Amino acid sequence: MKAVGFDYERPTALDHALELLARDDVSARAVAGAQSLGPMLNLRLAQPDLLVDITHIAELRQIRREDGTLRIGACVTHARLEDGDYDDATRGVLPAVAAGIAYRAVRNRGTIGGSVAHADPAADWIATLTALGADVVVAGPAGRRAVPVSDFVLGVFETDLQPGEIIAEFRVPALSERARWGYYKVCRKAGEFSHATGAVLVDPARGVSRAVIAAASGRPVVVDDPEVIHGNGCRPERIADLLAGTPIGGDAFEVNTHTVALKRAIAQVTA
């Protein structure tokens, strides 16, 4: 199928983009890499009146390290994060995760901001940024606000983004020298969306010990129980408890798959 007709603007200033997105006479929508919105347009799941292309706004494409924080603009592509041409405060986490997203042709255009805004529960950046304890900075008519990614994602394709707002950047805290990272996706084919994702960050110097169960048909589940991460607690009964209330909480096969994903991520940290 082909997309419905819509208008298109490509502002080069953030304020101009926000003005266009604030229009209430049309349904306006931001577009970045179009790697999720493109399929939705072609399938007519999305039928906007106006698309505002935000990829030519220079400040959204920057990556900067500021002391203990890596600031990543919303329109930085997966491929750039994979190639690592920046001062990587995550000690290799971002390039490794980026390399496992879809295929290079998709990574060349798809962006970290688009991925989080789209909020597919299986998206790699949602699991990763939650585990890293990153904040998302949202820009809107009323200015900017910062929200932990773990609070920003509310559910399946659902975020805290308000009408007229866009994601401007992410702030990722630097990992200390002895930090350990584990990440495991259950996929049947390289590059496909994950069926179950486990992510673990253990950074004793900063007092961080955090696991994330993602791709679980809802918002990511954050686990800080040391028994699960360092003890013997990563078992189906415990994971079923943690997934209780999600659509897959009562599904033994799904619970097992998530247990395996998290166990394998934990094994990378404790190995």
Place this chain on the structure above:
Amino acid sequence: MTHSKTITLTVNGKAVTAAVEPRTHLADFLRERQLLTGTHLGCEHGVCGACTILIDGEPARSCITLAVACDGHAVTTVEGLDGDPVAADLREAFSTEHGLQCGFCTPGMLVSARDVVLRRPTADDNQIRVEMSGNLCRCTGYVGIVNAIRRVLDARKTAAE
């Protein structure tokens, strides 16, 4: 009523100015307006890789890239790789190794394979498979495709020694 946009871009090295409807994706623009039918459309949602082309030298899906978004950029299709030395080696290797049967996937395969050869010169067979996993082929079973890329990588390694 939506408004068409006038865009100026480079297609296979040639400057092109055209009025396009914003909803037109790059593959339809290339096939129907530029008559460059080497770019194939399979799924139109980014999964199969048949429509893979280069934008500013980097592989991209033309089915989920809007033509208007390419204003000011350079697009290269399989037709534009006629004189490209890596693509020439790959075409020969695909033929020798039976890397195609019906040929529907081949334009996208060549664009992605060229990227693998240039970006992953030391790739082993498994890495070739992972890097090429975004291009589906319904005919060959992939063995011939992997062998073709292997052949070009090996030849370039030997030539460099």
